[in-house]
Amino acid sequence: MTDVSTDVSTTATRRAALWVGAVFLLGAALGGVLGYLFAHRPVSAANPPLSEPERRAQKVQEATKELSLTPQQAQQLDAILMQRHAETKAIHDQADAQIDVVRQRGRAQVRAILTPDQLPKFEELLKRVDAERKRNGPPPPGR
Numbered sequence: 001m002t003d004v005s006t007d008v009s010t011t012a013t014r015r016a017a018l019w020v021g022a023v024f025l026l027g028a029a030l031g032g033v034l035g036y037l038f039a040h041r042p043v044s045a046a047n048p049p050l051s052e053p054e055r056r057a058q059k060v061q062e063a064t065k066e067l068s069l070t071p072q073q074a075q076q077l078d079a080i081l082m083q084r085h086a087e088t089k090a091i092h093d094q095a096d097a098q099i100d101v102v103r104q105r106g107r108a109q110v111r112a113i114l115t116p117d118q119l120p121k122f123e124e125l126l127k128r129v130d131a132e133r134k135r136n137g138p139p140p141p142g143r
Contacts, residue, residue, distance in 0.1 A: 056081045 050058065059081060064074045107126065114122055 052085060056085065 056078060060074050060078045063069060063077055067073075069077065110122065111119060
């Protein structure tokens with residue numbers, strides 16, 4: 001009888017150890033997956049960028065609080081910020097157009113050195129680069 005109870009005890013111990021190991025491995029796998037998903041979630045989804053009027057209103061509100069602006073001064077500040085934004089946007093648009101001219105000239109130069117077999121691959125590369133640029137938006141000012 002002792003041998004039978006020892007066999008049952010050993011079998012039960014092995015099963016318990018297997019269950020503990022399985023639960024540990026599943027927990028580690030789940031933790032790894034959740035950690036990966038949390039670390040790679042888009043940050044922009046948490047804080048969507050503000051529109052230009054929202055950013056301007058926020059700046060006016062902050063300046064009003066810090067400088068104790070009167071309502072008239074706050075209104076004047078808003079008008080000044082709106083005008084400066086329009087001017088800087090025009091400058092950015094002009095610079096973007098100039099950059100595009102340079103980009104197209106460089107692409108034409110690259111096309112001139114490629115073989116007919118390489119050209120379709122280059123065009124696919126450009127499609128990916130352009131799609132990424134469109135997806136990421138323009139670089140921040142000062143870059």
